[in-house]
Amino acid sequence: MNLNECIQQFLPEIENNLKQVIEKSVAEEDLELHAMIFHHMGWEGEGAGQEAQGKRIRPLLTLLAATAAGGDWKKALPAAVSVELVHNFSLIHDDIQDCSETRRGRPTVWVKWGVAQAINTGDLMFTLAFYALQALLRDHVPAVVVEASRILQRACIDLTRGQYLDLTYEGRQDVRVEGYWPMVGGKTAALLSSAVELGALCAATTPENRGDFREYGYSLGLAFQCWDDWLGIWGDSAVTGKSVASDLLAGKKTLPVLYALNNSASFRERWIQGSIQPEEIPGISQMLIQLGAKEFTEQEATRLTSRALTELDLAVADGKTRQALQELTHKLLERKN
Amino acid sequence: MNLNECIQQFLPEIENNLKQVIEKSVAEEDLELHAMIFHHMGWEGEGAGQEAQGKRIRPLLTLLAATAAGGDWKKALPAAVSVELVHNFSLIHDDIQDCSETRRGRPTVWVKWGVAQAINTGDLMFTLAFYALQALLRDHVPAVVVEASRILQRACIDLTRGQYLDLTYEGRQDVRVEGYWPMVGGKTAALLSSAVELGALCAATTPENRGDFREYGYSLGLAFQCWDDWLGIWGDSAVTGKSVASDLLAGKKTLPVLYALNNSASFRERWIQGSIQPEEIPGISQMLIQLGAKEFTEQEATRLTSRALTELDLAVADGKTRQALQELTHKLLERKN
Numbered sequence: 001m002n003l004n005e006c007i008q009q010f011l012p013e014i015e016n017n018l019k020q021v022i023e024k025s026v027a028e029e030d031l032e033l034h035a036m037i038f039h040h041m042g043w044e045g046e047g048a049g050q051e052a053q054g055k056r057i058r059p060l061l062t063l064l065a066a067t068a069a070g071g072d073w074k075k076a077l078p079a080a081v082s083v084e085l086v087h088n089f090s091l092i093h094d095d096i097q098d099c100s101e102t103r104r105g106r107p108t109v110w111v112k113w114g115v116a117q118a119i120n121t122g123d124l125m126f127t128l129a130f131y132a133l134q135a136l137l138r139d140h141v142p143a144v145v146v147e148a149s150r151i152l153q154r155a156c157i158d159l160t161r162g163q164y165l166d167l168t169y170e171g172r173q174d175v176r177v178e179g180y181w182p183m184v185g186g187k188t189a190a191l192l193s194s195a196v197e198l199g200a201l202c203a204a205t206t207p208e209n210r211g212d213f214r215e216y217g218y219s220l221g222l223a224f225q226c227w228d229d230w231l232g233i234w235g236d237s238a239v240t241g242k243s244v245a246s247d248l249l250a251g252k253k254t255l256p257v258l259y260a261l262n263n264s265a266s267f268r269e270r271w272i273q274g275s276i277q278p279e280e281i282p283g284i285s286q287m288l289i290q291l292g293a294k295e296f297t298e299q300e301a302t303r304l305t306s307r308a309l310t311e312l313d314l315a316v317a318d319g320k321t322r323q324a325l326q327e328l329t330h331k332l333l334e335r336k337n
Numbered sequence: 338m339n340l341n342e343c344i345q346q347f348l349p350e351i352e353n354n355l356k357q358v359i360e361k362s363v364a365e366e367d368l369e370l371h372a373m374i375f376h377h378m379g380w381e382g383e384g385a386g387q388e389a390q391g392k393r394i395r396p397l398l399t400l401l402a403a404t405a406a407g408g409d410w411k412k413a414l415p416a417a418v419s420v421e422l423v424h425n426f427s428l429i430h431d432d433i434q435d436c437s438e439t440r441r442g443r444p445t446v447w448v449k450w451g452v453a454q455a456i457n458t459g460d461l462m463f464t465l466a467f468y469a470l471q472a473l474l475r476d477h478v479p480a481v482v483v484e485a486s487r488i489l490q491r492a493c494i495d496l497t498r499g500q501y502l503d504l505t506y507e508g509r510q511d512v513r514v515e516g517y518w519p520m521v522g523g524k525t526a527a528l529l530s531s532a533v534e535l536g537a538l539c540a541a542t543t544p545e546n547r548g549d550f551r552e553y554g555y556s557l558g559l560a561f562q563c564w565d566d567w568l569g570i571w572g573d574s575a576v577t578g579k580s581v582a583s584d585l586l587a588g589k590k591t592l593p594v595l596y597a598l599n600n601s602a603s604f605r606e607r608w609i610q611g612s613i614q615p616e617e618i619p620g621i622s623q624m625l626i627q628l629g630a631k632e633f634t635e636q637e638a639t640r641l642t643s644r645a646l647t648e649l650d651l652a653v654a655d656g657k658t659r660q661a662l663q664e665l666t667h668k669l670l671e672r673k674n
Contacts, residue, residue: 025494033501093460097453116434116504119456123430124497126460130467131490134483142479146471149486153468157362160461164370167453 003324003331006064010073010080014059017081019043021132026124032113036121040092040109047106054104057332058192059084061220062199064328065213068321071203078135079148079198085129086152086191090159092122097167098250126156140202148198155194162186169253173272177258181222188228189221196220200315212315216308223304224332229254230297233285236336245281255300256293264291305333340661340668343401347410351396354418356380358469363461369450373458377429377446384443391441394669395420395529398557399536401665402550405658408540415472416485416535422466423489423528427496429459434504435587463493477539485535492531499523506590510609514595518559525565526558533557537652549652553645560641561669566591567634570622573673582618592637593630601628642670 001009018041026034038044042052059080066076094100095108096118102108110118133152136145165183169175196217200210232247232254247254251271253261260267267287276284288294308329316322338346355378363371375381379389396417403413431437432445433455439445447455470489473482502520506512533554537547569584569591584591588608590598597604604624613621625631645666653659 026498030498030501032505033498090460093456097456115452117501119430119434120497120500120504123427123459123463124494124501126463127490127493127497130486131494134487134490137483142483145483146474146479149467150471153464153471156464157461157468160457160464161363161367161370163457164367164454164461167457168369 001067001320001324003327006067006321006324007060010060010063011056013074013077014056014063014080014084015053017077018084021081021085021128021135025128025131032117033121033124036109036113036117037125039106039112040088040103040121040125042104042106045106052104052106056084057224057328058087058195060328061192061195061217061325062202064321064325065196065199065217066203067199068316068319068325069200069203069205069209069213071199071205072139073199075136075139076199076202078132078138079152079202080195081135082129082132082148082152083191083195083198085125085132086156086159089122089125089129090163090191092118092125094163096122097163100246100250136202144201144204148201151194151197151201155190158186158190160186162188162190166253170251172253173261173268175253175258175261177255177262180253180255180258183253184222184225185218188225189218192221192224193217209315212311216311216315219304219308219311220329220332223301223308223329226255226297226301226304227333227335229256230294230301231335231337233288234294245285248276248281248284249278251275256288256297259293259296260288260291263293267291301333305329338404338657338661340664343404343658343661344397347397347400348393350411350414351393351400351417351421352390354414355421358418358422358465358472362465362468369454370458370461373446373450373454374462376443376449377425377440377458377462379441379443382443389441389443393421394561394665395424395532397665398529398532398554398662399539401658401662402533402536402554403540404536405653405656405662406537406540406542406546406550408536408542409476410536412473412476413536413539415469415475416489416539417532418472419466419469419485419489420528420532420535422462422469423493423496426459426462426466427500427528429455429462431500433459434500437583437587473539481538481541485538488531488534488538492527495523495527497523499525499527503590507588509590510598510605512590512595512598514592514599517590517592517595520590521559521562522555525562526555529558529561530554546652549648553648553652556641556645556648557666557669560638560645560666563592563634563638563641564670564672566593567631567638568672568674570625571631582622585613585618585621586615588612593625593634596630596633597625597628600630604628638670642666 022037028034042048062076062080062083063073066073092109095103096110096115100108101111109121133145133148136148162183166187193214197210197214200213233245233256261271312325359374365371379385399413399417399420400410403410429446432440433447433452437445438448446458470482470485473485499520503524530551534547534551537550570582570593598608646663649662
């Protein structure tokens with residue numbers, strides 16, 4: 001199967017399985033709880049639909065990796081669902097932490113239902129992420145389920161440590177570009193890496209080969225985040241569904257910003273003075289381009305994508321699924337949202 | 338061993354194992370992250386010490402249940418640690434949701450480090466709770482670890498559903514006393530029940546016997562919460578470490594309040610008018626007593642404690658550890674904080 005065929009086959013199964021896990025634990029009579037999750041997942045409410053559901057990149061990676069490692073993708077579905085639930089739990093909490101009012105062009109859960117309910121709904125989805133792994137017992141021995149839990153738990157520990165760094169960096173002006181990597185390694189790469197590794201685990205490949213898959217997922221995750229940072233400033237807000245340059249307004253220590261802070265005294269001076277105002281965005285964006293921050297970010301994204309592709313070659317012998325993973329890897333770097 | 342001997346032997350091991358799990362994943366160099374957890378757990382910062390650590394009732398129950406079910410309590414330590422971490426994660430998030438500024442007489446995490454970091458630290462502790470179960474592999478086959486995970490996950494699903502009800506009830510005036518039980522069943526009893534059941538699981542007792550332990554833990558949890566509600570209004574704030582009648586000021590639908598709302602039009606009228614002010618507390622407290630809400634709460638706590646003791650008799654044959662569990666059950670209903 002090529003990438004498009006994979007996506008067409010996998011996506012409906014991912015959505016079905018996600019819904020099943022949630023509906024098994026959250027009854028329709030838990031009215032608002034059900035509504036919050038279904039709104040956040042893009043299944044219900046104004047603007048619901050594929051756009052609102054996000055790209056489901058992580059579960060797709062799990063199923064592609066399972067196939068590439070010689071397994072049956074259906075046996076990896078519970079792991080794919082888990083990873084997507086972790087991702088979505090973290091988005092609900094991120095939106096509170098960043099005071100983000102929209103997500104994929106729609107109001108965030110805390111905006112619609114308040115901070116207290118949003119924290120709790122995130123907690124429930126986090127639990128469901130782990131609970132979803134129980135369904136692996138259908139096709140795997142308990143030792144595989146325990147190992148899958150361990151992989152996901154390690155990713156979540158890294159995720160929260162990365163988020164801690166991100167929040168800490170907000171108030172610091174002395175962060176180096178080197179400090180970027182442990183932050184996004186935790187925040188983004190750890191979960192993408194676990195998505196890929198879980199697929200390989202479900203295909204019962206060797207631990208060494210699983211390690212190769214894990215490395216590929218990690219580099220892919222770093223490349224993905226670099227590009228996300230690029231889109232956060234230079235992306236088309238109509239396509240990304242975020243407000244224009246929201247990362248700049250929020251004072252996020254993204255890669256282009258860290259590059260500029262490390263390389264330009266005048267940028268640093270402006271940054272220290274306080275929040276960037278909406279009317280300054282065009283000027284700041286231009287300044288970042290002139291300082292080479294845009295180009296640097298593009299170079300880093302390209303470098304990490306190449307690394308990911310090399311690691312992918314190590315992990316998987318040539319074949320249709322490797323081509324599909326290569327195609328996905330390229331696509332993530334060319335994406336517009 | 339009698340209860341005191343058990344506590345003296347178990348408590349230091351619980352603290353050690355809690356610290357080990359946390360320090361394995363959170364290095365000293367994660368300065369503030371480490372500080373937030375160590376502050377919350379009562380190990381560091383102003384006012385640290387046994388008072389600040391809380392009673393560790395849940396892990397004690399796990400180890401007592403393991404012993405009572407004929408097992409080696411040391412083999413249940415990872416499960417005991419998990420349950421206490423879940424409890425503490427939920428406290429960190431609860432304090433944000435309730436805007437509680439103090440906990441056990443000390444500032445809460447969100448007050449000291451802000452809401453964003455507090456949410457994230459709670460998330461990390463939640464992950465660590467599940468991760469801690471991995472250590473069960475030392476003494477148990479993987480199938481036991483998977484079952485332990487399932488028990489804890491079901492408890493966390495119930496916990497968040499209970500919390501959802503609690504938050505929803507805040508804005509509703511039509512909640513019946515009957516609506517109280519699913520709320521506290523989720524918020525409190527589910528985790529206490531899982532604490533007891535996990536102990537029995539680690540002792541490799543039969544599934545039927547495990548069910549008896551679970552029932553005991555559930556009734557104990559309901560009784561515990563009734564009494565907590567009582568303390569929240571009539572407890573001595575110097576002993577509980579909470580502000581005086583904070584539950585009344587926060588407009589919580591505790592058992593005495595629900596009873597009064599269901600049975601007195603004048604109480605209902607006052608309640609609907611808006612938040613109770615500090616100067617009204619003595620009057621409202623007196624009104625609740627006159628309406629019989631205090632007595633009703635005491636009766637319910639006593640009824641549920643008896644039920645718990647009957648269920649305990651079913652779960653455990655007579656012996657020293659049953660006596661210790663009986664003693665603990667009584668103590669929880671006589672506690673002052």
